[in-house]
Amino acid sequence: MGEISKECKVEMLYKMILIRAFEKQAEKLFMKNLVHGTMHLSIGEEAVPVGSIFAAEKTDYIVSTHRGHGHMIAKGGDIRKMFAEFLGKETGYCHGRGGSMHIADFSLGNLGANGVVGAGIPIATGAALALKMKKRKDIVLTFFGDGAANEGAFYESLNMAAIWKLPEVFICENNMYAMSSPVSKFVPTQNISDRASAFGIPGITVDGMDVIAIYEVVREAVKRAREGKGPTFIEAKTYRYRGHSKSDKNLYRTKVEIEEWKKKDPIIRFIKKVTESGEIDDEKIEKIRKDVAKDIEEGVKFALNSPEPSTDALLEYVYAEGGEE
Amino acid sequence: MRVITYKEALREAIMEKMREDKDVFMMGEDIGVYGGAFGLSLGMLEEFGPEHILDTPMSEASFVGVGVGAAIMGMRPIVEIMFSDFLTFGADQIINQAAKLRFMTGGQLKMPLVVRAPQGSGAGAASQHSQNTEAWFLNIPGIKIVAPSNPYDAKGLLKSSIEDNNPIIFLEHKLLYSMKGEVPEKDYRIPLGKSKVVRSGKNITIVATSIMVKRSLEAAEMLEREGIQVEIIDPRTLKPLDINPIVESVKKTHRLLVVYEGCVTGGIGGEIISQVAESEAFLYLDAPPFRLGGVDVPIPYNLNLERKATPQVEDIVSKVKEIVGGDWYARISRDA
Numbered sequence: 297m298g299e300i301s302k303e304c305k306v307e308m309l310y311k312m313i314l315i316r317a318f319e320k321q322a323e324k325l326f327m328k329n330l331v332h333g334t335m336h337l338s339i340g341e342e343a344v345p346v347g348s349i350f351a352a353e354k355t356d357y358i359v360s361t362h363r364g365h366g367h368m369i370a371k372g373g374d375i376r377k378m379f380a381e382f383l384g385k386e387t388g389y390c391h392g393r394g395g396s397m398h399i400a401d402f403s404l405g406n407l408g409a410n411g412v413v414g415a416g417i418p419i420a421t422g423a424a425l426a427l428k429m430k431k432r433k434d435i436v437l438t439f440f441g442d443g444a445a446n447e448g449a450f451y452e453s454l455n456m457a458a459i460w461k462l463p464e465v466f467i468c469e470n471n472m473y474a475m476s477s478p479v480s481k482f483v484p485t486q487n488i489s490d491r492a493s494a495f496g497i498p499g500i501t502v503d504g505m506d507v508i509a510i511y512e513v514v515r516e517a518v519k520r521a522r523e524g525k526g527p528t529f530i531e532a533k534t535y536r537y538r539g540h541s542k543s544d545k546n547l548y549r550t551k552v553e554i555e556e557w558k559k560k561d562p563i564i565r566f567i568k569k570v571t572e573s574g575e576i577d578d579e580k581i582e583k584i585r586k587d588v589a590k591d592i593e594e595g596v597k598f599a600l601n602s603p604e605p606s607t608d609a610l611l612e613y614v615y616a617e618g619g620e621e
Numbered sequence: 622m623r624v625i626t627y628k629e630a631l632r633e634a635i636m637e638k639m640r641e642d643k644d645v646f647m648m649g650e651d652i653g654v655y656g657g658a659f660g661l662s663l664g665m666l667e668e669f670g671p672e673h674i675l676d677t678p679m680s681e682a683s684f685v686g687v688g689v690g691a692a693i694m695g696m697r698p699i700v701e702i703m704f705s706d707f708l709t710f711g712a713d714q715i716i717n718q719a720a721k722l723r724f725m726t727g728g729q730l731k732m733p734l735v736v737r738a739p740q741g742s743g744a745g746a747a748s749q750h751s752q753n754t755e756a757w758f759l760n761i762p763g764i765k766i767v768a769p770s771n772p773y774d775a776k777g778l779l780k781s782s783i784e785d786n787n788p789i790i791f792l793e794h795k796l797l798y799s800m801k802g803e804v805p806e807k808d809y810r811i812p813l814g815k816s817k818v819v820r821s822g823k824n825i826t827i828v829a830t831s832i833m834v835k836r837s838l839e840a841a842e843m844l845e846r847e848g849i850q851v852e853i854i855d856p857r858t859l860k861p862l863d864i865n866p867i868v869e870s871v872k873k874t875h876r877l878l879v880v881y882e883g884c885v886t887g888g889i890g891g892e893i894i895s896q897v898a899e900s901e902a903f904l905y906l907d908a909p910p911f912r913l914g915g916v917d918v919p920i921p922y923n924l925n926l927e928r929k930a931t932p933q934v935e936d937i938v939s940k941v942k943e944i945v946g947g948d949w950y951a952r953i954s955r956d957a
Contacts, residue, residue, distance in 0.1 A: 359690075388727070389726075389727065390725060390726050390727035390729070391727035391728070392727075393724055393725055393726075393727050394725040394726060394727065398725040398726065400726040400729055400730075401729075402693075402726075402729045402730060407690075407693060408722065408725075408726055410718075411717075412713060412717050412718070415686065415713055415714065415717060415718055417683070417686075418682075418683035418684070418685070418686025418687050418689070418690065418714065419686050419687075419689050419690035419693070419714075419718060420690060421683070421686070421687050421690060422686060422687035422688060422689055422690020422691040422692070422693075422694070422698075423690040423691065423693065423694045424690070425687055425690070425691050426690065426691040426694035426695065426696045427694065429646065429672060429691075429696065430694075430695070430696075448682055448683075449682050449683045449686065449713075452678070452680035452682060452683035452684070453680075453683045453686070453687070455678060455680065456677070456678065456680065456683065456684065456687060459678070612728070613723055613724045613726075613727060613728040614723075614724050614762050614763055615723075615763065615765075615787050616723060616728075616731045616732070616786035616787055617786075618786065619781070619784040619785045619786055620642070620697070620733070620783075620784040620785075620786070
């Protein structure tokens with residue numbers, strides 16, 4: 297833990313609390329029937345996006361997933377624009393065209409969430425290829441879940457990234473379930489990271505409920521990627537407290553299991569760690585909670601007061617005008 | 622003027638673009654030393670090196686996606702699919718990703734991606750290597766579909782496609798690779814989304830795509846000797862479709878036949894005819910607009926069966942005669 301500054305830890309804690317608060321608020325908006333579509337909450341998984349993204353540089357890139365609020369917030373996303381997108385407003389990240397599942401901010405290096413499981417993996421690999429061809433030093437963090445690790449595109453992309461030594465870090469957020477399917481049912485080995493050995497790249501399984509542990513392994517993988525040594529596969533074992541999406545009735549797991557995982561809560565654990573070590577005091581944590589509450593309040597207000605997109609603009613963004621500059 | 626083949630014209634377009642823009646690169650299976658399954662990229666590896674002529678593993682489902690990812694990062698990838706039939710592997714990346722990412726992100730990105738794929742029958746390659754695949758992608762908003770019918774168009778359209786900021790399915794006909802035609806040495810482009818009247822006539826409008834332009838021109842020569850003057854329009858870009866020249870032509874000729882190699886059902890023919898029927902040209906029609914497409918059958922191996930499965934010159938001649946001569950009326954009355 298030595299090399300992470302206190303300021304950085306404060307920021308990490310702030311982001312984790314913000315992600316959770318954002319999603320709890322999103323859930324409330326949903327319950328109030330203010331949301332047209334669906335949502336995929338990552339409550340319980342906050343350590344993975346925060347630990348990973350803080351281990352990379354701001355100028356690096358990420359490719360996110362359908363469960364991507366955490367990635368966007370950790371990457372510096374504006375929660376006002378996220379709430380607005382969630383509510384389908386013109387001021388949202390995608391001008392209301394994408395919704396919760398498609399949030400992207402190219403200016404921040406988030407190349408986008410994706411509604412198709414596993415489809416972001418080859419896109420991230422292509423982005424890494426472009427960075428290599430352009431001789432840039434930036435790298436790509438590729439997020440995906442345990443479900444995506446059974447898509448063919450996952451194997452093909454891992455293979456290409458490995459043979460071409462691309463500047464990419466594969467981060468599998470293994471939250472134990474692909475919708476309702478437990479990992480144990482569809483993955484024959486104990487760790488998904490075992491698959492990395494087939495491509496001759498490092499495969500590491502890490503406690504996905506421990507933000508510092510994640511930070512440390514991703515930091516090493518980022519360094520390796522940036523030095524041109526190729527990709528690393530990291531599996532972070534984590535857990536989503538909520539269902540897969542709004543249709544989930546939790547028929548496939550027990551309350552006991554959920555409560556067991558909550559005992560490992562990444563935010564509570566991190567707070568315990570940093571308060572015990574004396575790095576962050578209760579007063580500071582209280583301030584973070586207040587700041588987050590204010591951010592959320594402002595974000596929701598902004599979204600609720602924002603205009604809907606004009607239906608006259610239905611065809612906008614389908615095609616790019618003109619050609620090469 | 623200089624005469625080169627369709628394949629040489631395509632090769633020139635790629636090489637000239639790669640020389641002027643380092644962001645342009647090509648990727649696909651066996652495109653390096655081997656020169657691609659049809660030899661189109663022969664010589665490119667020597668000039669541009671293995672990074673810009675990137676041999677890929679047999680992983681279409683992902684390397685199309687790699688093209689998507691490279692495109693959003695500012696590269697201009699040309700992805701070669703060995704046979705257009707294998708576009709099925711890359712379909713998620715084309716349909717759900719390339720075509721939609723710009724829209725879904727509210728216009729945050731450009732997608733300058735060209736997916737080149739040889740298609741068409743006539744080479745004895747049977748059902749899995751001979752299909753015409755444009756219809757699979759016609760109803761996907763966000764992509765453009767280009768299908769050149771001759772060397773001159775092939776070069777000009779491919780350059781425009783590489784320079785375009787949208788995902789493009791560029792369909793080359795295998796039997797046209799050896800077709801010779803005049804191609805100027807000076808730099809030129811053919812804009813996407815522009816139909817071309819390739820032959821003027823007053824009795825009937827044929828809209829023909831890809832190799833059917835060549836066959837329709839041959840049919841028109843034969844029909845000319847029998848006093849039937851055929852006007853032929855090549856849309857060149859199948860999506861977006863430039864319908865106006867077709868509407869204007871039908872207003873002049875009062876008859877329409879769409880000739881295409883793809884299976885007749887759910888193809889480009891139905892779309893062109895619908896658009897004409899919904900236009901003022903409907904009021905000028907002296908006969909129902911007709912389709913002459915491929916038979917709804919997988920492409921067979923046997924030469925005679927294969928020929929029978931797709932429109933040949935003689936089929937075009939007899940169909941035109943039926944429409945212009947009025948026999949269509951007796952036929953549809955009888956069918957009724």
